[in-house]
Amino acid sequence: MTDLLQLLFAGLSQGAIYALIAIGFVAIFAVSGVINLAQGEFAALAGLVAISARASGLPLPVAVVVAVATVAVVAVVMERLTIAPVKAMTTLVSLILTLGVSTALKALMLLVYGPNAEGLEAITPGIVTVAGVSIRYQDLWILLVAAVVSAAVYWFYDRTVTGKALRACAEQPVAARLVGISLGRASLISFLIAGIVGALAGVLSSPVYFTSWESGLALGLKGFVAATLGGLVSIRGAVLGGFVLGVLETLTAGYVSTGLRDAVAFLLLIVVLVVRPGGIFGRHAEARV
Amino acid sequence: MTVDSESVHRLSTEAPSRHRGRRGDLVSMLLLLVFLAAFPFVAPGSLVGVGVYAMIYAIAALGLSLLMGLAGQVSLGQAGFFAIGAYTQAVLVTEYAVNALLASVVAVAVTMTAALLVGLPLLRLRGHYLALATLGFGIIVAVLATESDFLGATSGIFGIEKPDVNGRVYDSATEYFLLLTPVVLVALLLARNIVESRIGRALSAVNDSEVAAESLGVDTFRLRVQVFVLSAAYASVAGTAFAHWIAVVNPNAANFPLSVKFLLMAVLGGVGSVYGAVVGAFAVEGLDDGLRRLIPELVPGAVGEVQLIGFGIALTLIMIFLPGGLHQAFQLLVGRIRRGPSDGAAPDPGAPARQVDGGPLLVREGRPEPGTPLLVVEGLTKRFGGVVAVDSLDLTVHAGEIVALIGPNGAGKTTAFNMISGAVIPTSGTVTMSGKRVEGRKPHVIAMAGATRTFQNLQIFTSSTVLGNVKVGRHLRSRAGLLRGALVLPARAEERALERSARDLVELLGLGPDADRLAVDLPFGRQRLVEIARALALEPDLLLLDEPMAGLSGAERSELALLLRRLRAGGMAIVLVEHDVEAVLALADRIAVLDDGVRIALGTPAEVRRDPAVISAYLGVETDDGSELASVEGPSAS
Numbered sequence: 038m039t040d041l042l043q044l045l046f047a048g049l050s051q052g053a054i055y056a057l058i059a060i061g062f063v064a065i066f067a068v069s070g071v072i073n074l075a076q077g078e079f080a081a082l083a084g085l086v087a088i089s090a091r092a093s094g095l096p097l098p099v100a101v102v103v104a105v106a107t108v109a110v111v112a113v114v115m116e117r118l119t120i121a122p123v124k125a126m127t128t129l130v131s132l133i134l135t136l137g138v139s140t141a142l143k144a145l146m147l148l149v150y151g152p153n154a155e156g157l158e159a160i161t162p163g164i165v166t167v168a169g170v171s172i173r174y175q176d177l178w179i180l181l182v183a184a185v186v187s188a189a190v191y192w193f194y195d196r197t198v199t200g201k202a203l204r205a206c207a208e209q210p211v212a213a214r215l216v217g218i219s220l221g222r223a224s225l226i227s228f229l230i231a232g233i234v235g236a237l238a239g240v241l242s243s244p245v246y247f248t249s250w251e252s253g254l255a256l257g258l259k260g261f262v263a264a265t266l267g268g269l270v271s272i273r274g275a276v277l278g279g280f281v282l283g284v285l286e287t288l289t290a291g292y293v294s295t296g297l298r299d300a301v302a303f304l305l306l307i308v309v310l311v312v313r314p315g316g317i318f319g320r321h322a323e324a325r326v
Numbered sequence: 327m328t329v330d331s332e333s334v335h336r337l338s339t340e341a342p343s344r345h346r347g348r349r350g351d352l353v354s355m356l357l358l359l360v361f362l363a364a365f366p367f368v369a370p371g372s373l374v375g376v377g378v379y380a381m382i383y384a385i386a387a388l389g390l391s392l393l394m395g396l397a398g399q400v401s402l403g404q405a406g407f408f409a410i411g412a413y414t415q416a417v418l419v420t421e422y423a424v425n426a427l428l429a430s431v432v433a434v435a436v437t438m439t440a441a442l443l444v445g446l447p448l449l450r451l452r453g454h455y456l457a458l459a460t461l462g463f464g465i466i467v468a469v470l471a472t473e474s475d476f477l478g479a480t481s482g483i484f485g486i487e488k489p490d491v492n493g494r495v496y497d498s499a500t501e502y503f504l505l506l507t508p509v510v511l512v513a514l515l516l517a518r519n520i521v522e523s524r525i526g527r528a529l530s531a532v533n534d535s536e537v538a539a540e541s542l543g544v545d546t547f548r549l550r551v552q553v554f555v556l557s558a559a560y561a562s563v564a565g566t567a568f569a570h571w572i573a574v575v576n577p578n579a580a581n582f583p584l585s586v587k588f589l590l591m592a593v594l595g596g597v598g599s600v601y602g603a604v605v606g607a608f609a610v611e612g613l614d615d616g617l618r619r620l621i622p623e624l625v626p627g628a629v630g631e632v633q634l635i636g637f638g639i640a641l642t643l644i645m646i647f648l649p650g651g652l653h654q655a656f657q658l659l660v661g662r663i664r665r666g667p668s669d670g671a672a673p674d675p676g677a678p679a680r681q682v683d684g685g686p687l688l689v690r691e692g693r694p695e696p697g698t699p700l701l702v703v704e705g706l707t708k709r710f711g712g713v714v715a716v717d718s719l720d721l722t723v724h725a726g727e728i729v730a731l732i733g734p735n736g737a738g739k740t741t742a743f744n745m746i747s748g749a750v751i752p753t754s755g756t757v758t759m760s761g762k763r764v765e766g767r768k769p770h771v772i773a774m775a776g777a778t779r780t781f782q783n784l785q786i787f788t789s790s791t792v793l794g795n796v797k798v799g800r801h802l803r804s805r806a807g808l809l810r811g812a813l814v815l816p817a818r819a820e821e822r823a824l825e826r827s828a829r830d831l832v833e834l835l836g837l838g839p840d841a842d843r844l845a846v847d848l849p850f851g852r853q854r855l856v857e858i859a860r861a862l863a864l865e866p867d868l869l870l871l872d873e874p875m876a877g878l879s880g881a882e883r884s885e886l887a888l889l890l891r892r893l894r895a896g897g898m899a900i901v902l903v904e905h906d907v908e909a910v911l912a913l914a915d916r917i918a919v920l921d922d923g924v925r926i927a928l929g930t931p932a933e934v935r936r937d938p939a940v941i942s943a944y945l946g947v948e949t950d951d952g953s954e955l956a957s958v959e960g961p962s963a964s
Contacts, residue, residue: 072454119642129400132457133593134645136402140586141638144631148621152630254582258465261458296473303462310455311447 039169044291045284050176050245052283053183054080057238058260059267059275060190061231067207067270068227069220071120071131075139077257079235082142083108084248085150087240088157097158105236111142112232116225139253146250154249157240179241186237187276190230194272203227207270255299259286262302266309354656355518358601362510366503374499376615377608381506382567384607385513387591388600389560392517395598396529397553399449403460404561404588406467409580410437411562413471416483416575426489430566434559441558442551449550461582468580482576486569502571509567510604513560516812517600520556523811524804524821525549531787531798537749538785538857542864543773543802552808561588583631587614590637593644596653605652613640686895687834688865693897694760696726700868700899701746701777706755706765708741708923715741717923718755725867728890728900730910733920734943739903740782740872742920746901747779747870748772760867773802779870780857782903786845792856793841796828799863803827828863835859836885851877858886862893869893871902875909887913907944911935919943 061076083104090100119134120126161174194200205213206223214220238256239248246252263282267274282302290298366374390404414433418424424432448459471477478484488497489505496505520526531539532546540546569575578584591610595602617633625632648654694700701723708716716738723729731739744750746757748769757765759775772778778799787795804824806817832841835855840848845856854877861869874890875883883906890900890913904910910917911931919927919934921943927934934940 072458119646122646128452128454129394129398129597130645130649132400132402132454133589133641136586136589137638137641137643137645139638140583140634140641144633144635144638147630148625148628148632148635151627255465258458258462262462265455265458296469299469300466303459303466306455306459306462307447310451310459 040291042168042170044287046170046172046176048284048287049280050173050179050283051287052263052280053179054238054242054246054256054279055259055263055282056276056279057183057186057234057241058256059263059279060187060272061235061238062261062264063267063270063272063275064190064227064230064234065224066264068203069120069126069131069206069224070128071126071135072128072261073228073231074132074135074257075115075142075253076231076235076260077253077255078139078142078146079108079112079232079253080239080242080256081248081250081253082111082146083236083239084157084243084252085146085155085250087243088155088248089150091157097160100157101240104240105233108236108239109229109232112228112235113225116228120224120228121221139257143250143253150250152250154247154252155243156245156247157243159244173245175241175244179245182237182241183276186234187272190234191272193230199226259302262306265306353660354601354653355514358514358604359511362507366500371499374503376611378499378502378506378571380608380611381503381510382564382571383588383591383611384510384564384604385567386561386564387588387595387603387607388513388517389557389564390588391592391595391597391600391603392520392560393553393557394592396521396526396533397449397550398529398533399550399554400457400589401460401554401557402457402582402585402589403462403464403467404557405580405582405584406460406464407437407441407558407561408565408568408584408588409467409471409575409577410440411565412569412575412579413477413483413565414562415566415569416486417477419486419569420483426570430563433566434562437562437565438555438559441555445551445554445558449547449554461585464580464582464585468577468582471577471580478576480577482574482578484574486573486575488573489570506567509563513563514600514604517560519812519814520808521598521600523808523814523817524801524806524824525552525808525811527790527794527798528801529553530789531795534787534789535785537769538781538787539798540769541747541749541773541779542799542860543770543778544798545768545770547768556808583634583637586634586637586641590641593641594651596651596656599651599653602651602653609652610637610640613637686897687889687892688862688896688898694725694867696724696897698725699723700725700760701901702756702758703742703746704756704758706742706745706757707753708738708745708750709753714923716745716752716920719920719925721918721925721928723868723899723901725899726894726897727915728894728902728913730914730917731901731903731920732905732907732910732917736922737920737943738923739920741923743779743870743872743901743903746772747777773864773866776867777870778861778864778866778868780854780861780872780874782872782876784850784853784857786853786856788844788846790845791842792837792845792848792859793825793828793832795845795856796831796859796863797824799831799860800824800828802864831859831863834862835889851879851882854878855882855886858889866898868899868901871900871904873903873905875904875906883909 058076058080061079062073065071065073086107087100087104090103091097095103115138119138123130123134159173159175160178164171164173166172194204202213202218203223203226205218206220210220259282263278264275266278266281267276282305285305286298286301289301365377369377386404386408390401394400411433414436415429418429418432419426444463448456472480488495496502528539528544529549532544532549536546565579568579587610591606592603593606594609595604595606613636614633617636621632622628644651699722703719703721706716706719707714719742731742733739741750745752745765748764748767748771751766755765756763759772759777762775764772764775787798804820806820810817829841832838835858837852837855837859840852845853848856854874858871858874874886878886887909894900914931916929917931917934918925919940926939926943927937929937
């Protein structure tokens with residue numbers, strides 16, 4: 038029983054990271070139909086920037102702010118340089134473009150920070166034991182921040198005018214433009230959001246899971262799976278998808294085999310897409326003509 | 327929120343440009359041939375080594391280029407299949423001492439099986455899912471290889487010997503290059519043939535308009551799976567060549583950066599242009615080699631796969647500035663040089679078809695007897711949320727009759743039409759075509775049962791000529807599959823017959839002078855005729871026409887009406903949705919009138935014309951005097 042609780046808790050903490058990455062995928066996809074393959078790199082970059090800022094003597098909170106700000110700028114610049122200039126954005130084009138950016142970012146990180154994986158120091162170091170389950174304080178921080186950020190993003194889309202405008206772009210691009218919403222600006226804001234949540238995922242996860250130039254690949258893939266579980270266009274679905282994936286992964290690692298851990302996401306992706314293309318929480322997708 | 331899943335998967339209208347760049351294609355093939363023949367003798371020693379890798383990777387990139395150009399899908403796990411090929415080869419050669427050639431056949435078969443298993447579930451989905459799922463697949467292959475002791479875990483399998491053919495050992499870079507040259511050329515030739523074949527034509531049509539291609543009987547899913555498996559086969563051939571050259575296979579063969587490299591090769595060369603992948607492979611390998619030397623000099627202490635930075639930047643730049651890759655650049659260059667007479671002589675578009683006689687058309691053996699029920703629709707209903715677009719529609723269409731579906735805007739005509747043709751899934755009710763239940767099935771199933779359609783909002787295949795459009799309509803009346811298409815010769819007779827029958831149809835509809843023009847360049851009304859010719863190419867028993875008269879001139883309308891009568895005389899049944907009430911009353915044998923999703927009348931033109939419910943639906947007033955519909959103008963088409 039304790040084992041199960043321990044695994045569940047670890048899964049939730051891991052899932053919270055996936056949820057944050059997934060929110061980034063949804064934010065961009067919902068507005069422009071672009072799958073941003075550099076989403077995982079946002080997280081890796083934030084982790085590495087924070088580590089090096091800390092190493093140069095900045096206090097941890099400042100290092101985190103520097104990291105998030107850096108990634109936010111990178112995301113915005115990426116949108117302006119690579120997404121905005123393309124007139125006819127098809128699935129194929131968007132995938133190749135963002136893959137290009139992702140690859141360049143990866144190599145840049147390798148050049149600047151070298152090949153080794155490192156971990157940022159924890160916000161609160163140490164472990165507390167509750168009912169036989171040992172919990173890192175960092176895990177609690179992860180859950181707390183993920184909850185606050187998801188709620189904030191949800192509130193943004195649901196309650197603010199800008200958020201509603203973004204949703205309008207996603208649902209009826211032409212009509213949105215007719216009432217004066219700029220699609221270009223909406224796309225820019227969506228990248229900004231994706232950059233910030235991705236960066237937060239990166240700095241939060243680094244103390245536990247470590248960060249290297251290539252850790253963005255797995256994080257991005259799993260964030261995408263989480264977002265897909267939630268239907269790819271719903272913030273709530275993305276968060277739930279993240280937790281489901283995190284828990285399933287740790288349970289598989291705990292009870293079946295650690296080697297299979299990375300296969301879970303892929304298998305889940307296939308099963309969900311084939312059985313319920315609209316996501317496990319979404320409605321069934323209707324064919325459109 | 328809705329996902330815009332119908333977004334087009336094409337990179338540019340240039341790819342695959344079958345008709346405009348034929349000579350350019352030939353020139354580039356020739357140039358490539360000269361280049362490959364000269365390279366190992368002209369290039370300095372170290373560059374030949376780079377060239378060998380370029381040749382190996384070119385084969386995998388070719389497969390990817392086919393997948394992207396034909397199926398409109400992108401795989402980020404091409405290295406996964408490359409690795410399966412390499413590992414299978416390595417195991418067979420080292421563990422079981424199998425002959426290298428035999429081993430490579432097995433390796434390719436194993437990889438194709440794996441691709442089939444992966445592709446079957448994934449290819450039902452749209453582009454980005456396949457991309458991410460194949461990315462995951464590549465990672466899993468690497469994980470499995472690392473975890474498996476049988477495959478040598480992280481260190482991999484050693485001691486694969488260089489191939490030895492009749493006592494000649496291919497162990498130097500030059501020798502190996504020479505060994506690979508025919509392999510690459512054959513791979514190239516097969517790929518090129520496939521692009522030009524019946525399958526290539528169908529897939530190109532799918533990329534232009536999936537629903538139109540399916541309505542002509544193209545089984546999109548099946549063809550996509552075939553191309554996906556073929557693409558994996560190319561990767562595995564490359565994998566086997568790789569295993570022998572490098573002599574050791576480890577999990578790096580499934581490395582994600584390698585998949586990125588394959589993608590860059592295909593994209594740089596120009597997606598869908600087959601020789602482009604080979605050119606791209608040389609360019610990328612050169613870039614790779616150069617960067618590996620250059621970057622450590624610029625940045626002291628740089629280790630690992632730093633050349634990736636060049637790949638990333640190159641991918642991004644190409645997509646923004648030259649989405650058709652080097653192929654596009656080359657086409658532009660060649661086009662500029664020989665721009666001239668072909669564009670100048672635009673045929674007179676106004677010339678209507680010369681109808682010499684008015685006899686029956688497209689009479690075919692085995693057509694159902696006139697009068698037998700062909701299409702039976704019962705209780706067909708479609709609800710969109712709370713709105714009932716079509717409410718329990720019953721309709722029977724017999725062989726050899728023309729039935730018109732009319733009604734005011736928003737009456738549900740097009741929805742009913744879409745359900746019958748398989749483009750929309752009905753909420754309830756049945757559709758039986760020639761005794762076969764087809765409701766809720768994909769359009770190609772209905773096409774196979776003998777019914778096809780045209781579209782109100784035109785669905786022309788934009789990258790083909792008029793003739794090319796009509797040829798797609800012959801898809802179900804021809805048989806050459808991927809293999810026969812790749813080998814060309816066995817399919818040649820069929821291609822010739824197909825060309826002839828397509829030309830006949832084009833002539834029949836008066837499109838002869840425009841046959842070799844791009845269909846999109848034609849005026850609206852003539853594009854409509856192209857769609858009709860394309861549908862007739864299927865030789866359907868039932869032809870579904872969605873507003874065929876819209877956009878036609880008066881003369882063209884009467885030509886079309888005559889054509890439809892002749893088709894009816896030939897035994898074909900025709901259902902048309904039409905706003906031109908006058909034309910319908912003159913043409914149809916029976917008319918069904920829809921209003922608010924409900925069938926309010928069904929009968930001969932004479933009956934419908936006097937039906938009070940119909941008159942009130944059109945005029946919006948209750949009438950019980952003797953007025954007739956004949957003078958009522960139909961609401962204008964959108």
